[in-house]
Amino acid sequence: MYPIVEKxxxxxxxxxxVVKAPLVAKKVKPGQFIILRIDxxxxxxxxxxxxxxxTQGTVTIIFLEVGKTTKQLGTLNVGDTLENFAGxxxxxxxxxxxxxxxxxxxxxxxxxxxxxxxxxxxxxxxxISILGAKSADLLLLEKEIHAFSDEFYIATDDGSKGHxxxxxxxxxxxxxxxxxxxxxxxxxxxxxKVVSNLTKKYNIKTLVxxxxxxxxxxxxxxxxxxxxxxxxxxxxxDGPEFDGHKVDYENLTLRNxxxxxxxxxxxxxxxx
Numbered sequence: 001m002y003p004i005v006e007k008x009x010x011x012x013x014x015x016x017x018v019v020k021a022p023l024v025a026k027k028v029k030p031g032q033f034i035i036l037r038i039d040x041x042x043x044x045x046x047x048x049x050x051x052x053x054x055t056q057g058t059v060t061i062i063f064l065e066v067g068k069t070t071k072q073l074g075t076l077n078v079g080d081t082l083e084n085f086a087g088x089x090x091x092x093x094x095x096x097x098x099x100x101x102x103x104x105x106x107x108x109x110x111x112x113x114x115x116x117x118x119x120x121x122x123x124x125x126x127x128i129s130i131l132g133a134k135s136a137d138l139l140l141l142e143k144e145i146h147a148f149s150d151e152f153y154i155a156t157d158d159g160s161k162g163h164x165x166x167x168x169x170x171x172x173x174x175x176x177x178x179x180x181x182x183x184x185x186x187x188x189x190x191x192x193k194v195v196s197n198l199t200k201k202y203n204i205k206t207l208v209x210x211x212x213x214x215x216x217x218x219x220x221x222x223x224x225x226x227x228x229x230x231x232x233x234x235x236x237x238d239g240p241e242f243d244g245h246k247v248d249y250e251n252l253t254l255r256n257x258x259x260x261x262x263x264x265x266x267x268x269x270x271x272x
């Protein structure tokens with residue numbers, strides 16, 4: 001059993017849990033994820049890791065309540081336990097000294113971006129961070145990411161904070177005035193696609209973190225297969241990070257919507 005030792009409500013549908021998982025906390029690296037199960041009858045769901053503390057043996061996860069399991073997860077409180085908390089899974093981020101790095105996070109994709117920003121800064125990079133959300137109240141980890149950024153920008157759809165518009169608008173402005181060596185983008189598929197299309201024009205190395213539907217997280221089921229440069233890869237063992245210029249975003253979008261109707265029906269039947 002894995003006890004919940006801290007809980008925060010970040011917005012109406014976004015929650016943060018700190019889970020006691022000493023072995024995971026000891027081994028995890030930026031970019032990796034876990035797969036949890038709430039109880040013995042629950043489904044397995046992958047969640048990226050927002051932070052960890054090996055000295056305390058804790059792992060922080062941030063999630064959007066969108067389906068049956070994440071909604072149930074959001075009802076848990078300090079003192080409750082999780083049946084399974086497997087990880088760390090996936091390949092770690094490519095952390096090294098690139099030079100000038102732009103880190104772009106959108107929505108709940110900001111959460112897994114945080115440890116990557118921190119690691120890239122500690123590796124000696126000049127880090128520029130861009131965070132995007134629909135509105136100011138949906139922005140996550142502003143202070144935390146700002147603390148490890150040499151330049152820091154915000155974009156909101158409604159203009160309630162920072163630039164009114166998209167993260168790609170801000171990225172274009174940065175490219176116009178900086179020699180950018182690498183871009184890391186995590187967020188909605190459409191955001192990562194637009195960012196990748198933009199950086200491809202300038203031949204800027206771009207990494208994106210993909211979150212297709214996963215089941216076992218070990219490469220056995222094939223549920224998380226993605227098309228990279230025309231070749232089939234498994235996001236759980238080959239990723240989750242891939243070259244953003246080689247991802248088939250249309251295929252990824254279709255696969256991620258495969259069970260959307262069933263998920264909605266399940267939530268209604270479960271009363272959540």
